Amino acid sequence: MKLVKSLLLGSAAGIAAVAGAQAADLPSRKAAPVEYVRVCSAYGAGFFYIPGTDTCLRVGGRVRAEYTVGTRYGDLQDAYGMRARGRLNVDARTATAYGTLRTFFRYELTNNSGMYLNTTPAGNQGITFPGNIHSTSTSTSSLLDLAFVQFGPITAGRAQSFFDFYANDFGFSTLRTADSRLNLLAYTATFGSGFSATISVEDRTSGTGNRENGAFTRNFLGFGGAGASVLYEGQDFPDIVASLRVDQGWGSAQLSGALTQRKVSGLTLAGAAIAPIAFSSDEYGWAIQGGVKINLPMLAAGDHLFLQAAYADGALGYLGWSGNYGVGRTGPLILGDIGYDPATGSTKTSTGWSVVAGLRHFWTPQLRSELYGSYSEIKLGYNNPVANYAIGAVGRSLDPKEFIVAGNLIWSPVSGLDIGVEVLYTRVELRDRVGTAVNGVGIVRNGALGIKNDDAWAGRLRIQRDF
Template structure:
């Protein structure tokens, strides 16, 4: 028995040894190494390394739902409007021997109706509460490449915020009369330490989301702007420190103006300019996060740098018709002599943000501007064409209350008041949006005002 038992144990041991030797010769199937996404803390929260690279990426965005009601000046006009907007931000940064290489783009999709119609691109333009519209219940959608630029050391190239702008509607739901434009540019920024920097930028006003080109008018002749020889030249000097920020900026713009008149036909070059100064003050002595913006600007032949587009604004005196040309232009041409005159203007902006609690804040804001257009346009009064000097003055004031129950979510309401005054009376629009002569039932108006309210729910991530 012992002999049999010894033979069986020996055989089992031999088989195990042979099997182990054969197993050692089989190919190994180890799991591939896993490359985990790593947090990139060099540029703030939300950045992570793109696997396999040294580039840090942040993906963010916004969804906004907004609703407004306002003064209704025409039976064919809606007294309300709705807006839905989606935004996607992509920010990629890489540390190099020459400094940070940054690529950023922002893309927006917007659907708007009613009082929002006509301002669906970006966040630009005054939304005139009560502007006469001849169609009701209309909606429009738009895709907007808001920003797309490359920054490499001191160079900024692509579509970016104008370096002329300072307070560019950073707060509030509504927009003020202020320079706020994203456009194609090529800029160089020099930094001097202690928060000081200076920038020179070549900016293509024809690609801007804000209206920088307001054209030319002539009461009795066909005038227009021709091609330009170079883009706008913008320069700014800026300081950013613990107390806040300050900036002084200027712009030079060129226009080639043609005129087909009674005694003069030809074209000539004209130069316009704008200057602006602003300060942003941090007010932690009131509450954490409190901020005050103060800004002033002046323009000569470049009213777009004040935030003025091609129309006057709110209410029954809001837009141009053949009988009553309420338009804003940078230059006018005398049809007899061919001489040109530039339009001038100035504006003041003040905005304050105050936190009542860390979750509850308010913003008080306002802008005031005056234009001297230096031209008269034909307005039909009693059926007879007569020149009218308009020179508008505009006041915009508003306030809001915003609750942020969780990080990235804003729920708020805002009230906006706008008043426009003209130097001369013009024909008011009727309920159909037309401006009939006095003899046909029309009436004159020198000033008008409007009020609107907004409710917004917005999520940023």
């Protein structure tokens, strides 16, 4: 009996061993390893590792709805406008032996209607101007606002100009200040304790925000009289910008300068006839700016004050001026960096200066106010292209002075959501009279109706979600 039992147990063990060996020879199915998305805390909130890489990525953006009402000067003009804007941000960063490698781009789509379609003068940095005629359509535009690579000290691509400091940092309005995103190549050296210096070559013709100005007539005789037209030629090199900056616990400060080339040539006009080129000149423009941002935690967490001043000679875009100026019934008028006097055969640059101030205060962590303003004066290098109102006289240089002030109240009930209202006032004063808009679409060029200054009011409601 014991012998039989031993034989049975041995047989079972042998069968089990054979079966196990055969099973081991069969192909097996193993679950693939799961690649979980990991949080990347090295660069702040919202970053995560791209699976399978050591690159951290953050995807964000903004949706803005905006509603504006403002002064109008005729029955055919709109007194309101609506805007919808969507923005997408993509930020990718990788730690390397040479420092952080960063790529960033921002793309925007904007749909405008009403007053936003008829803002004049063109390019005036979002300052609300009454439109010329009621619009029955809408307009959608796209914009590659930023797209750059940063590797150690190098910044290459489309980025904020290194000349800019305040750059309309408060979220609701725009002042007369340098604020451009453009194509550039820059090198930044850091010295410790928050100090840095940057040298940058920048293409102002590629900019959004403020645009550089061309060259225009200085002593143009209107109404068929003889005069000259100035042409803005190509540049041999891009603008050169340099800045010195410090960022510390008390705030920030920056001193920046820019040098730009202004090659111009001119045509002499005689009625409808155009004579050959009368002159060619290789001019240069420059600008300098200083600014300081002071943190005010003694008032409330997040409070700060901006102060900034700038001067430009032949480079008015660095003050935030575009190719036109004026507000309401005084605009749009031509604004140029360089003028030509056919009587003397000489060129003359336009000069100007500006000051900017802005204060942000948090009443509560969810409720804040911003009060800001700018004042600027321009000395034009040419006379008014339109003849003066005294018959036969040539218009003088209009030399505009502009004052902008705005204030808002913004409520943020939850993180990333702003609901606010703003009031904006703009005034322009000229050295001489210009024509005024009539109650319609025409412009009256008449001494009795001409005015030397005008202003405009605007109110805005904005609902904005950042994520």
